[in-house]
Amino acid sequence: MKRESVSHSQRPAKSWGARIAIALLAIAGALWLGWSAWFHSHPALSINEIAFTISSESSSEMRYEVTRREPALPVICVLRALDSSGAVVGEVRETIPGESSEASAAAHSTAARRTVVATLTRAAFVRVDRCWVTR
Numbered sequence: 836m837k838r839e840s841v842s843h844s845q846r847p848a849k850s851w852g853a854r855i856a857i858a859l860l861a862i863a864g865a866l867w868l869g870w871s872a873w874f875h876s877h878p879a880l881s882i883n884e885i886a887f888t889i890s891s892e893s894s895s896e897m898r899y900e901v902t903r904r905e906p907a908l909p910v911i912c913v914l915r916a917l918d919s920s921g922a923v924v925g926e927v928r929e930t931i932p933g934e935s936s937e938a939s940a941a942a943h944s945t946a947a948r949r950t951v952v953a954t955l956t957r958a959a960f961v962r963v964d965r966c967w968v969t970r
Contacts, residue, residue, distance in 0.1 A: 893954055896961070899948055906934040909933045909969050911929070914928075915952075918959050
């Protein structure tokens with residue numbers, strides 16, 4: 836009896852060019868992923884709302900901290916006072932100046948602020964709505 840060899844279909848081997856291209860794409864993807872994780876975990880600004888006080892029918896106060904990556908650059912923050920329905924009853928725009936070149940030698944800088952927000956009616960709470968770095 837004659838034995839027949841069974842031929843299994845084999846995948847053609849990938850060329851070296853395709854292997855190198857796949858390796859380069861994998862390395863580029865890993866580098867981008869690492870950079871993206873670092874970049875988003877070290878924001879240019881971070882805000883820490885400490886407390887707010889409703890002083891009267893026409894005034895509220897907000898205590899907060901702004902930590903910035905580039906201390907020499909000024910920051911502008913908008914604070915809003917809202918009533919119990921969420922309507923804006925007061926708003927203030929505050930500029931936090933940049934620090935001098937000697938003080939800005941540190942990698943980060945934290946500025947503690949206490950700001951009064953005038954209101955049209957009694958506020959229920961006060962928040963830092965947004966902040967941005969100016970050039």
